[in-house]
Amino acid sequence: MIQNEKVTAGQNIPYIAGITLIATLGGLLFGYDTAVISGAEQSVQKYLITGQGLSTWIHGITISSALIGCIIGGAISGLLASRLGRKRTLIVAAVLFFLSALGSGYPEFLFFEEGRPTMGLLYMFNFYRIIGGIGVGLASAVCPVYIGELAPANLRGRLVSLNQFAIIFGMLVVYFVNWGIASGQSVDWLDQVGWRRMFLSEAIPAGLFGILLFFVPESPRYLSMVNKDKEALKILTKVNGSTAAKQIFADIKNTVEHHSGKLWSYGKTVIIIGILLSVFQQFVGINVALYYAPRIFQSMGAGTDASMLQTVVMGVVNVFFTVVAILTVDKWGRKPLLIVGSIGMAIGMFAISALSYFEIIGISTLVFIIIYTASFMMSWGPICWVLISEIFPNKIRGKAVAVAVAAQWAANYFISATYPSMMEFSGAFTYGFYGVMSVLSLLFVWKMVPETKGKSLEEMEALWTKNTPMASEAAFRSNKTRV
Template sequence: MDGQRKFYVVAITLVATLGGLLFGYDTAVISGAEKSIQAFLIDSQGLSTWIHGVTTSSALIGCIIGGAISGILASSMGRKKSLQLAAVLFFISALGSGYPEFLFFPEGEATISLLLMFNFYRVIGGIGVGLASAISPMYIGEIAPANIRGQLVSLNQFAIIFGMLVVYFVNYGIANGQTIEWINTIGWRRMFLSETVPAGLFGILLFFVPETPRYLALNHQDDKAFSVLTKISGHDRAKQVLAEIKATVEHHSGKLLSFGKTVIIIGILLSVFQQFVGINVALYYAPRIFESMGAAKDASMMQTVIMGLVNVVFTVVAIYTVDKWGRKPLLIVGSAGMAIGMFAISGLAYFEIIGISTLVFIIVYTASFMMSWGPITWVLIAEIFPNKIRGKAVAIAVAAQWTSNYLISSTYPAMMEFSGAVTYGFYGFMSVLSLIFVWRFVPETKGRTLEDMEALWEKKK
């Protein structure tokens, strides 16, 4: 691929990865605000720990909805317009979460109705996250040439982690040097409102990218598909790729089980294991975890920033190795590292050992996830499904992922009340199961075109 074409593909990819950045930003912004939300909307009304867990995780309800409808929207509206809808939802959620009293409630007066309205805006943002989480990697996967597809789809995970890192800095900057009272009344609002900036930028830039050639070909817009493919791959290669796409479109009905149950089950289990290893507990509750280990408020926020930096570094490791080493080796190594980290944290919790060792093993765990299950799951979900069923199958896999995320995140506070050692031990056990699953059932997709996946699953039917 010459320099001009590569620049074109990378530029398009970077715009699409803003959906990933907003995914990360929206899901992690709660980490800095959740204690203030607890003080303002939960404790002030004498509500339970369970309500706190549900409120902290409420965006995940929207994520499940967004993931579930992503296939319908991606197939009917197209990949590009679906991402534009996600950008609008992100923007509305940022405004509403920061000022849930808008129009209907007096400012600063906590009521059950205001709590419901706050959760409503978080659900709206969650729908945007669900759409972006499914469609951003799908868009990149359908644009990218096979030889660099793993790297480009992994950039979406880098954007997710970078979005989390950015919001950690934003939250730290807003809270630094301020009193608890100020953070609990004003600071948390600014944390949510800050998301309007990347959401607006994403919405604007999407006007300047094309629809994917595979979606265009599926909808009989061959001339437009060929034009985009030519800009990506050159005239001769574009003709070959378009012919392969058309062949996969014509030979199958597009029914979900056209290629058997195995590919759907593998897609679902990839999503479930990505969440059952407990990563979003570390991301959503990071400051609280560090505070529970004895860190002061400012120190806990800074340790969260350090963890975010580690996450970025190890996601870069995945980007540079996914198309060299393959998907399976990275997943297997990552599962082993996560198991070591979580079992160690479980042991430290059991013996009530608090200190730098806990931070070290949290970093071992998150680094292992970020160089494996974080990006590689999205790469596989974007590429293992054949063209004709990709929209539906990705929607099912992503909905399963967000359902699992919600179950893990919303039950964490109650599980920790029961036993920290058991909680972290459970995540370690899930890491071991994820290793066995990948080793036995997940196919290697390195270097295969999206059209090659049809032949692979035909053999396995």
């Protein structure tokens, strides 16, 4: 039986930290790849969209095309993680990041002439962005699962939250990179050369991630599921110490051996909660602020350099409040942070909606954007990933996380692709919609999301097996044995 008191003696903290830091490079690349477009999107629009007389709808689709890959990557992440393992799936993601960086920076490679935008070149650019998106989808699903499956229960919230910190740090890094590339340069230079360097810069962290992954172990829970028990116990021992490792290993084997692994076998509730966590994380509109940040600040009257600098300021604030989440998630719990974050996001978005309606543009807009993003970063940003990595039972985790992450990226694509068209209709309506979604996210967490603070991954099964046919059958067998 799993003990409620978490054993901390014997935990190899330096080893755990090293593995986590390498794994979170996948999160850094997730953030880097999704935010690099913020500095390049206006140049890409001029080069590939406006130059061919294409619509804002095509612009929105192109800027969000990586999200198509994210949906694909998220959808296949469960299959790859189950067939290849967590570690090798992350290596595949690293290769895709590297290829996307090179191809997005120079989409004319082999087939097209530089300086002559065509529909074929537009398709090729989108292809490379989709390739990177598949890498993001894989990393977004597998990195938190990998960290969660290795981390001790008493540290899991903070360690999985570090992945979100890495995502936000990756965004901050690329904001600085984009600002550095754009600083002091003419608009013409940015439209011809600068945007290419922004994409190409991603090849450096992608290559580093791929190399370092060869030095980390496979997840012990995955090894146990493929009957590599000796290796699994060895890693658990190195992480947790001998005494705790034996207990954890016994619990893992019990959950793996006594369950079919069918997606719905723990009931529909846990799957629905996972999907809705993912959908609400995107429907509150966070990626609109991240992808279109320079454009939003320029609409407030800032020049190109100033808008890039204001984006950096926003990135610094995001990093700070992600640290707040890391320091509090295992103390305050998941639900309180999500509820407080939803309140802050609603205040920020409704205020921006009102300012937009009255056409008030100035420092107040920047303040409420920061209130909104800070609220997200201390709550829904990291905590959503923590919950997705821990609410699903061992046997269905790969499949269930794949479903939840695919839903998240589908929601992300819908919100990001519709933003330009919605803004053409009404800025007040657009931001008001995100405010309403923030309120609904609060009600969802309050009514449906369980608190998982301090529970082992195996203990989480008790939340979902009470009313399932599997639980009834187990109870029947237990009673029969007593008789």
